[in-house]
Amino acid sequence: VPPAPALPIRAITFDLDETLWPVWPTIVRAEKALYEWISTHAPSTARRYTIEGLRQVRDEVARIRLDLAHDVAELRRVSTMAALERAGDDPELVHGAWEAFMRERQRVEPFPDALPALETLARRFPLATITNGNADVNLIGIGHLFRANFMAGVEGIAKPDPRIFHRAADALGVAPGAVLHVGDDTALDVIAGRAAGMHVAWINRGGHAWDHDVPAPELAFTDLAELVRWLDATQPGPRHD
């Protein structure tokens, strides 16, 4: 068991995709739902582009619209609209296509350890979420576990920008140094969370080696059950204000 950080942890922030659920099966299903919607309502676009073709349009738009780098949702919307327009369909159809995508995007399947851990931790700590993706915990049905949620597309800033971490700490009423940020991404969660002044726990489900020049995080767990056991052992007592 790693040693306890010097400061007691008074609040926890969580990344979403790949920390609480696998994201790629969900994205693949959502892209399929979007494509089926387009096949029905925008047949010229479906004739011109395959699913892979739509991905290429998105990559192309991403290279031009650098301002959308923080907002994968807007990037997908804008590129879908571009594909509709180029194929001669009504670009306004983007709204229906987008709804089809987002409906499926919120149908995530949490890792088996995720919900039991969150339910346990929500009784002891104020929790918040910080995501660069477009999963919405309220639509997913787990919003009651969190006091605040920070989505890059809504905030206009994304990880690794320290401001999104600081907004979350503010919302939880604690200094960044009293927050434990939990996430799977070595750059966007571990290194960025640490740079924002937080304690960080790397959720390393794949058993990957640490491959950055900067030191590995003091805390690394294979899943959230292990994180709960560590918190139980090192951070005793209720923490709710």
Ligand SMILES: [Mg+2]
């Ligand atoms: Mg992630």
